[in-house]
Amino acid sequence: MKTVLKVTGMSCTHCVQSVTKALQNVAGVRSVSVSLEQGRAEVEHSEDLSPQSLVSAVAKTGYTADVQRTLS
Ligand SMILES: [Cu+2]
Numbered sequence: 001m002k003t004v005l006k007v008t009g010m011s012c013t014h015c016v017q018s019v020t021k022a023l024q025n026v027a028g029v030r031s032v033s034v035s036l037e038q039g040r041a042e043v044e045h046s047e048d049l050s051p052q053s054l055v056s057a058v059a060k061t062g063y064t065a066d067v068q069r070t071l072s
Pocket residue numbers: 010011012013014015016
């Protein structure tokens with residue numbers, strides 16, 4: 001499934017790298033695409049991964065994430 005997150009607080013490519021790595025390190029994540037311009041992260045992941053754990057992973061890096069939508 002795919003989850004789209006709205007990510008607040010990113011200001012440069014370093015921020016994008018931090019958010020990308022944090023999401024990639026969550027168990028069950030298959031691919032991550034983060035857009036600085038749109039303030040969005042698109043994450044492909046397994047069915048048993050809760051979108052909230054993606055939000056928590058981003059929060060730990062110091063940015064704010066909200067689930068925008070989830071596609072199965
Ligand atoms: Cu930055």
